[in-house]
Amino acid sequence: VASGATGTGFSNYSVSYADGTLTVTPAALTITASGASKTYGASASLTGYSSSGLVNGDSIAAVTLASSGSGTVASVGSYSVVASGATGTGLSNYAVSYADGTLTVTPAALTITASGASKTYGASASLTGYSSSGLVNGDSIAAVTLASSGSGTVASVGSYSVVASGATGTGLSNYAVSYADGTLTVTPAALTITASGASKTYGASASLTGYSSSGLVNGDSIAAVTLASSGSGTAASVGSYSVVASGATGTGLSNYSVSYADGTLTVTPAALTITASGAAKTYGASASLTGYSSSGLVNGDSISAVTLASSGSGTAASVGSYSVVASGVTGTGLSNYSVSYADGTLTVNPASLTITASGASKTYGASASLTGYSSSGLVNGDSIA
Numbered sequence: 001v002a003s004g005a006t007g008t009g010f011s012n013y014s015v016s017y018a019d020g021t022l023t024v025t026p027a028a029l030t031i032t033a034s035g036a037s038k039t040y041g042a043s044a045s046l047t048g049y050s051s052s053g054l055v056n057g058d059s060i061a062a063v064t065l066a067s068s069g070s071g072t073v074a075s076v077g078s079y080s081v082v083a084s085g086a087t088g089t090g091l092s093n094y095a096v097s098y099a100d101g102t103l104t105v106t107p108a109a110l111t112i113t114a115s116g117a118s119k120t121y122g123a124s125a126s127l128t129g130y131s132s133s134g135l136v137n138g139d140s141i142a143a144v145t146l147a148s149s150g151s152g153t154v155a156s157v158g159s160y161s162v163v164a165s166g167a168t169g170t171g172l173s174n175y176a177v178s179y180a181d182g183t184l185t186v187t188p189a190a191l192t193i194t195a196s197g198a199s200k201t202y203g204a205s206a207s208l209t210g211y212s213s214s215g216l217v218n219g220d221s222i223a224a225v226t227l228a229s230s231g232s233g234t235a236a237s238v239g240s241y242s243v244v245a246s247g248a249t250g251t252g253l254s255n256y257s258v259s260y261a262d263g264t265l266t267v268t269p270a271a272l273t274i275t276a277s278g279a280a281k282t283y284g285a286s287a288s289l290t291g292y293s294s295s296g297l298v299n300g301d302s303i304s305a306v307t308l309a310s311s312g313s314g315t316a317a318s319v320g321s322y323s324v325v326a327s328g329v330t331g332t333g334l335s336n337y338s339v340s341y342a343d344g345t346l347t348v349n350p351a352s353l354t355i356t357a358s359g360a361s362k363t364y365g366a367s368a369s370l371t372g373y374s375s376s377g378l379v380n381g382d383s384i385a
Contacts, residue, residue, distance in 0.1 A: 029053035029094035033065055033083040033101030040108040040174040041136030044070035049083055049101075058090030067103045073137050076174045079103040110134040110175035114146055114162040114182030121189040121255040122217030125151040129182075130164055139171030148184045154218050157255045160184045191215040191256035195227055195245040195263030202270040202336040203298030206232040210263075211245055220252030229265045235299050238336045241265045272296040272337035276308055276324040276344030283351040284379030287313035291344075292326055301333030312346040316380050322346040353377040355384065 002017040034048030046065035054060070063086045069079025081101035115129030127146040135141070144167045150160025162182035196210025208227040216222070225248045231241025243263035277291025289308035297303070306329045312322025324344035358372025375384055 024093075026093055026095040027053055027055060029091070029096045030099060031060065031063055031083050031086050031096060032099040033063075033081040035101045035103070036067075036081060037104045037106060038070075039106050040074070040076050041072055042108075043072050044103055044105075046070060046081055046103070053094065056090060056093075058088065058093065060086050060088035060091070062087050065101075069103045069105050074105050075171075076105050076107050079105065105174075107174055107176040108134055108136060110172070110177045111180060112141065112144055112164050112167055112177060113180040114144075114164040116182045116184070117148075117162060118185045118187060119151075120187050121155070121157050122153055124153050125184055125186075127151060127162055127184070134175065137171060139169065139174070141167050141169040141172070143168050146182075150184045150186050155186050156252075157186050157188050160186065186255075188255060188257035189215055189217060191253070191258045192261060193222065193225055193245050193248055193258060194261040195225075195243040197263045197265070198229075198243060199266045199268060200232075201268050202236070202238050203234055205234050206265055206267075208232060208243055208265070215256065218252060220250065220255070222248050222250040222253070224249050231265045231267050236267050237333075238267050238269050241267065267336075269336055269338035270296055270298060272334070272339045273342060274303070274306055274326050274329055274339060275342040276306075276326040278344045278346070279310075279324060280347040280349060281313075282349050283317070283319050284315055285351075286315050287346055289313060289324055289346070296337065299333060299336075301331065301336070303329055303331040303334070305330045308344075310346045312348050317348050319348050319350050322348065351377055351379060 001019055005015055029051060030053055031049055031051045034050060036044055036046055036048065038044040044067060046067060049063045049065065051060055064084045065081055067079045067081045081103045083098040086096055110132060111134055112130055112132045115131065117125055117127055119125040125148060127148060130144045130146065132141055145165045146162055148160045148162045149155065162184045164179040167177055191213060192215055193211055193213045196212065198206055198208055200206040206229065208229060211225045211227065213222055226246045227243055229241045229243045230236065243265045245260040248258055272294060273296055274292055274294045277293065279287055279289055281287040287310060289310060292306045292308065294303055307327045308324055310322045310324045311317065324346050326341040329339055353375060354377055355373055355375045358374065360368050360370055360372065362368040
């Protein structure tokens with residue numbers, strides 16, 4: 001609308017005014033969706049935006065924001081955040097344009113933990129177990145590579161890491177995968193060392209050198225075993241004694257739980273021979289049987305008495321040779337002997353018998369009658385007929 005013109009000579013004019021047109025064009029208003037981030041498997045909260053171009057106190061009350069990456073199943077990557085449908089005060093005065101934001105879906109954390117395992121030294125380990133935390137959306141693990149320096153048969157007793165890697169499966173590209181080690185425990189193998197049996201004679205010392213073993217693997221070996229027995233000394237009585245094994249040394253034995261089995265040392269009786277002494281007597285006398293000798297006594301053992309008998313010892317035994325039989329020995333430590341007896345010989349010698357012819361007398365020319373005699377030395381009722 002024009003009016004109130006001023007200038008030179010305008011009093012000479014009848015002034016009229018004609019309206020012109022002022023066109024008010026929309027102001028430019030740009031609404032930009034804010035960027036956002038979410039972890040795979042979570043839903044996105046899309047609420048942020050910014051604007052440029054608002055004037056005169058006009059305002060935006062709401063903006064519709066949407067993204068194909070906002071759902072829980074959206075894979076890792078970048079998605080547009082699309083703004084639209086702004087509402088507010090005075091917005092009809094604007095030519096509204098929208099600028100996309102970016103929604104970033106970041107990998108979810110997936111932890112795969114190798115399971116613990118145990119094996120005996122000398123065996124190989126079966127490494128198959130693992131657990132996981134963090135899988136969403138029905139994603140799954142098909143396989144995990146598991147390895148341990150302790151899995152072989154020669155791995156020594158101790159603890160070894162079980163290392164997980166190389167997981168394969170469904171949807172795993174959407175995860176930041178981390179691996180946690182498990183522990184493989186190699187336990188001692190059972191090794192039994194058995195002392196060998198032994199035997200010795202009473203009075204001798206025992207040689208304890210033998211043993212056997214079961215359970216050695218990987219070429220491990222036993223170099224020496226300590227063997228001891230209370231029966232090994234010369235004074236040990238006849239009987240059975242434990243041979244106790246201990247203190248095995250060798251190669252690789254730290255990898256074993258060593259148990260020892262006793263052997264048996266048998267102390268057998270020593271040989272003891274008692275020989276009856278010879279004796280002699282005269283027919284009609286009784287024999288004195290007291291003598292004997294022995295061989296085989298050890299350790300200060302002694303004989304206190306031996307029973308001696310002979311069928312020729314009585315007064316009536318005829319002239320000849322008779323066995324002197326020893327038996328029933330008693331003494332100290334004799335239970336440790338196998339006693340044998342050797343006979344002696346009793347000789348019965350002839351007794352002295354004197355026969356004296358009696359004197360006689362006759363007349364010349366007559367014959368003599370010689371019938372008389374006497375004797376001395378007869379015993380046992382023996383007589384001269």
